[in-house]
Amino acid sequence: MNEFARPGLPRTVIPAEQIQKRVREMGRQISDDYRGQTIHLLALLENGFIFMADLVRALEVPVICQFIKPKYHLHEEDGSGGVLEIFFSHEPDIRGQNVLVVEGLVHSGITTEFLMSDLKARGAASVKLATLLDRQSARRVQLQPDYFGFLVDEAFLVGYGLGSPEQTNRNLPYVGSAS
Incomplete structure (x- = not known):
């Protein structure tokens, strides 16, 4: 029995084997494009x-890897609106570079759109988006x-890097439903 196939764990939505196959296909497509x-x-x-770790291993072109931590702060007075800050692992010099933003899940798209606009304004030659x-x-x-x-x-997904509100289940090799 798979160590992750225990009672009480999230229901499987996308099995690990299917994820790995699709990531390899995406890696080939991105490699062909670049x-x-x-x-x-x-x-x-x-x-x-x-997703980034597996995708990098599936790419057949040179890559530079960095991580970004978006943080959204609500206005404290009334809770409406807010400020989005982006924290880089180190400040990237992307002028003239082909940038690929990598996400586990694109939901509303607000943060991603903001980030991609910011990267274009910094002079990237191209900015594209890959999401699992x-x-x-x-x-x-x-x-x-x-x-x-x-x-x-699905309402709430966990596994393959996606965490629950308690930040658990990121280590599951599959994508599961926690709802």
């Missing part, structure tokens, strides 16, 4: 770290990933 070029990969933490999971039904902005693994509509 043949002869270097890609600057920027993964959003925390949800994108496992795309929840288009929750999109609040016009944003389409250039590369995606699976369309999802």
Whole structure:
């Protein structure tokens, strides 16, 4: 019995084998699109770290890897609106670079759209988006990933880097439903 196939764990939505197969396919597609070029990969933490690790191993072109931590602060007075800050593992020099933003799950798209606009303003030659999971039904902005693994509509997903509110279940090798 698989060590993760125990009672009480989230129901499997996308099995590990299916994820690995799709990540390899995405790696081939991205490698073909960037043949002869270097890609600057920027993964959003925390949800994108496992997808980034597997995707990097599936790429056949030179890569530079960095991590980004978005943080959203609500206005304290009334709780409306807010400020989005992006923290880089180190400040990237992306002028003239081909940038690929890597996410585990694109939901509303607001943070991703903000980040991609910021990267373009910093002088990136190109900015594209790769996500393992795309929840288009929750999109609040016009944003389409250039590369995606699976369309999802499940209410709350965990596993393969996605965590629960308690930050658990990120280590599951599959994507499961916690709802």
